[in-house]
Amino acid sequence: MGLTCTLDGLSFTDRILGILVESFGYAMAKYFFYSSDKEVRAQGFCSPDMPHLLDIAYNSSLFIHNSIRSMEPVGQPMVQNVVYAGGIHLKDAKPLTGELEEWAQNSGEAGFIYMSFGSLVKTSEMPEEYRQVFIKAFSSIDLKVLWKSDQETMANLPDNVRLGKWLPQQDILG
Incomplete structure (x- = not known):
């Protein structure tokens, strides 16, 4: 709704x-x-003398909100100590280079899928059965997949999947 x-x-x-x-x-x-x-x-x-979390929340002088004001619901009031900082970390995307650029260019008209769990989930710590579900799903599609992973190889990895330990996400999505 x-x-x-x-x-x-x-x-x-x-x-x-x-x-x-x-x-x-x-x-x-x-x-x-x-x-x-x-x-x-x-x-x-x-520290035992630290104020209760509710006291800190109610008496804060500044609240930095990781959101973009124009994307918030219309008519949502905010107090004066709220600063919207969403997207502050974003920079203009740079062109891909080298092997990654060549791989992306060879992905065809349909493009490719970029798969990343960020830094929260490491594929090496993911249960093998979950990892195999992704591998099975990726093997059943006609698109290339670029998968950010802390592993260099995986069992049963299909040919359409490329792993990368570090990938320039903003440049890839740009």
């Missing part, structure tokens, strides 16, 4: 829905995140 924008912003139904979604999000954060504050202190991860 998406938000429906009118010329004046959000409809009454969308505003009510927004309030419910925000209230649910706040309740979940308070229950799961802020309630763990005592446990974290008990384990000695932070």
Whole structure:
């Protein structure tokens, strides 16, 4: 269910829905995140005189939001201490070079698939059965696949898949 924008912003139904979604999000954060504050202190991860997480959240002078304001829902109010910084890390894409450029150019009219889990998931730590599901899916398509992986090789890797430990993601997507 998406938000429906009118010329004046959000409809009454969308505003009510927004309030419910925000209230649910706040309740979940308070229950799961802020309630763990005592446990974290008990384990000695932070100073015992550190303020409670809710106090920090309510008394912050600046909130840097990893989002782009123009992509937020219309009519969503924000307080003055919110700074939108989404996309601040982006730079213009540079042309690919060398072997990677040649590989991309030889991918044909349809292009290729870029597969990356970022730095969160290492393919070497992924259960073999999950890795084989991806390999089976990639072997069944007629596109080339560029897969960011911390491994140089994998068992049963089809010919249409190329692995890379480090790949210039922004240049590839650009």
